[in-house]
Amino acid sequence: MSDGNVAADQLRLLIERIERLEEEKKGVADDIKDVYAEAKxxxxDTKTMRKVxxxxKMEKHARDEADALLETYRNALGLH
Known part of the structure; x- marks a missing residue:
């Protein structure tokens, strides 16, 4: 088998793996959608659940920074 055929075979296998993973990802996304529908x-409140x-997913220090920045913006806009 020539190098071109090996490369083409490897490319085909990689593409097929990506396609399978994309299908799995779609299935998981559908499952998540179903859970949110059940919660609703x-x-x-699914919007709040998504935020939670x-x-x-965030590390504590990143969450604390985001909270502090949000509080600063809210105060600046008078949203107490």
Missing amino acids: ATGF VSLR
């Missing part, structure tokens, strides 16, 4: 049906999920 139960009476939870986002905050939990």
